[in-house]
Amino acid sequence: MWWLRPASLQVPQVKLLVLVLALVMAMMSTCCLPSSSSPTTDPVADLTAKTVAVVRIDDGEIAPCCTGVWVSSFAILTADHCFDEAALGTVVPYLVNRDLADNHPRPRESVLYARDKAADLALLFAFDRPDHPIARVANMVTQGQVSREMGHPIGLWYSFSVGNVAAVRWATFEGQTRLWVQSTTPTSRGSSGGGLFDDHGDLIGITDAVYMDGQNLNLFVHPVYIRDFLAKEKL
Numbered sequence: 001m002w003w004l005r006p007a008s009l010q011v012p013q014v015k016l017l018v019l020v021l022a023l024v025m026a027m028m029s030t031c032c033l034p035s036s037s038s039p040t041t042d043p044v045a046d047l048t049a050k051t052v053a054v055v056r057i058d059d060g061e062i063a064p065c066c067t068g069v070w071v072s073s074f075a076i077l078t079a080d081h082c083f084d085e086a087a088l089g090t091v092v093p094y095l096v097n098r099d100l101a102d103n104h105p106r107p108r109e110s111v112l113y114a115r116d117k118a119a120d121l122a123l124l125f126a127f128d129r130p131d132h133p134i135a136r137v138a139n140m141v142t143q144g145q146v147s148r149e150m151g152h153p154i155g156l157w158y159s160f161s162v163g164n165v166a167a168v169r170w171a172t173f174e175g176q177t178r179l180w181v182q183s184t185t186p187t188s189r190g191s192s193g194g195g196l197f198d199d200h201g202d203l204i205g206i207t208d209a210v211y212m213d214g215q216n217l218n219l220f221v222h223p224v225y226i227r228d229f230l231a232k233e234k235l
Contacts, residue, residue, distance in 0.1 A: 038200070039199040039200055040199065040200065040201045043148055043160075043197070043199070043201065044150075044160050046133070046201045047148060047149075047150035047160065047195070047197055047201065048097050048150060048158055048160075049097070049132055049133050050069055050070050050132065050133055050134070050135045050150075050195065050197075050201070051067060051068070051069055051070075051097070051150040051151070051158070051194060051195065052067070052068040052069070052070070052076055052094045052095065052096050053066075053067065053068075053094060053095045053096075053152050053157060053158070054066040054067065054068050054078060054082060054092060054093075054094050054124075054193065055093050055094060055095055055107055056093075057093060057107065062093075062095070062105065062107060063155050064095075064152035064155055064157060064190055065082065065152075065155075065190065066078055066079060066082035066152075066190065066191075066192045066193045066194075067150070067151040067152055067190070067191050067192065067193045067194030067195075067207065068094065068124060068193050068194070069135045069193075069194065069195040069203065069206070070132045070133065070134055070135055071123075071134060071135055071137075071203075071230060071235060072134060072235050073129075073134070074125055074126055074129065075123050075124070075125060075126070075233075075235055076094070076110060076123065076124040076126055077121065077122075077123060077135075077193070077195075077206065077226070077230070078121075078122050078123075078124060078192075078193030078194075078206075079120050079121065079122065079192045079193035079206060079207065079208060079221075080115045080116065080117050080119075080120045080121055080122040081120055081192065081208075082122070082192055082193050083112060083115070083122060086112060087112075088112055088113060088114075088115070089111060089112065089113070090111065090112045091109055091110070091111055092109075092110045092111065092112055092124050093107035093108065093109060093110075094107065094108050094109075094110055094124070094126070095107060095108060096108070096130055096132070097157075097158055098130065100157060100158075108126065108127075108128040108129065109126075109127050109128050110124035110125055110126040110127060110128075111124065111125050111127065112124055113125045114229075114233050116225075116229050116232075118176070119178070119221060119225040119226075119228075119229055120176075120206075120208055120221060121206065121221060121225065121226065121229045122193075123229075123233060123235075135195055135197070135201070135202065135203050136202045136203065137202065137203045137223050137226050137227050137230065138198050138200070138202040138203060138204045138223055139223075140223075141165060141168055141181055141198070141204040141205070141222070141223060142165065142168070143165055143166070143167055143168060144164055144165060145164065145165050145198060145199075145204075146162065146163075146164060146198065146199050147162070147163055147164060147165050147181075147183045147184075147185045147196050147197070147198065147204060147205075148160070148161070148162045148163075148185065148196070148197045148198075148199075149161045149162075149183075149185045149186075149187055149191065149194060149195065149196050149197070149207065150194060150195065150197075151187060151188075151190065151191025151192075151194035151207060152190045152191060152194075153186075153187065153188035153189065153190045153191050154188050154189055154190050155190055156190070159191075161185050161186045161187070162185060163183055163184035163185030163186065163216075164183065164184050164185075165181060165182070165183050165204070166182045166183055166184050166217075167182040168180070168181055168182070168222070169182060171219070173209050173211075173219060174209070178221075178222070178225070179222045179224060179225075180208075180219045180220065180221075180222060181196060181204060181205040181219070181220040181221075181222050181223075182217065182218065182219055182220075183196060183205070183218050183220060184216050184218070185218060186216060186218070187207050187210060187218045188210070191207045192207050192208065193206060193207060194206070194207045195207070196220045203223060203226060204220070204223055205220025205221055205222065205223065205226075206220055206221040206226060207220055208220055208221050
């Protein structure tokens with residue numbers, strides 16, 4: 001993509017390097033806090049801390065283009081479609097909310113190191129990361145439950161929205177037949193890759209698609225695909 005720049009690493013080296021670094025970081029990290037087993041008392045603060053802004057840089061201007069969620073001490077989960085045909089090893093700039101207090105924030109760096117095109121999921125290895133909590137994947141998602149999202153719709157940094165799970169259904173969207181979480185939680189372009197959370201702050205979906213010919217029909221990657229992808233990548 002035009003806002004990404006190639007890394008100096010050779011693509012075959014990326015996975016090995018990332019796996020080694022991931023193992024070291026997982027063993028050494030003490031900064032990451034698990035989600036609470038009880039409903040979060042301040043969902044806005046909780047989701048803000050678990051969410052990053054994948055950014056583009058154009059003529060020195062920084063703007064959010066997608067969203068991501070911390071799923072380990074070093075890994076950011078996001079949507080694969082945010083990166084088009086970018087190669088593994090591509091450097092991806094991102095910011096966290098605290099960076100926005102600076103009038104001229106310095107983008108942090110991550111690298112695209114794993115992707116699942118069928119599930120529309122991707123992982124970024126964050127080299128420059130602050131202390132942060134981790135978003136755990138929920139064990140189940142049910143129709144009617146409260147669902148919350150934190151993202152950057154049409155470039156509006158860290159926007160919070162809330163709704164309900166409208167359905168958990170099999171559907172075909174742009175040729176992909178999958179199990180989806182359908183939610184009334186509002187979402188827009190720029191929030192792709194962000195998390196859909198339950199009232200415990202656990203992931204019940206990843207923002208993926210919107211039906212434009214209806215009202216508030218939003219589709220999120222189901223947790224079963226998220227769990228499978230993270231397990232495959234040893235997370």
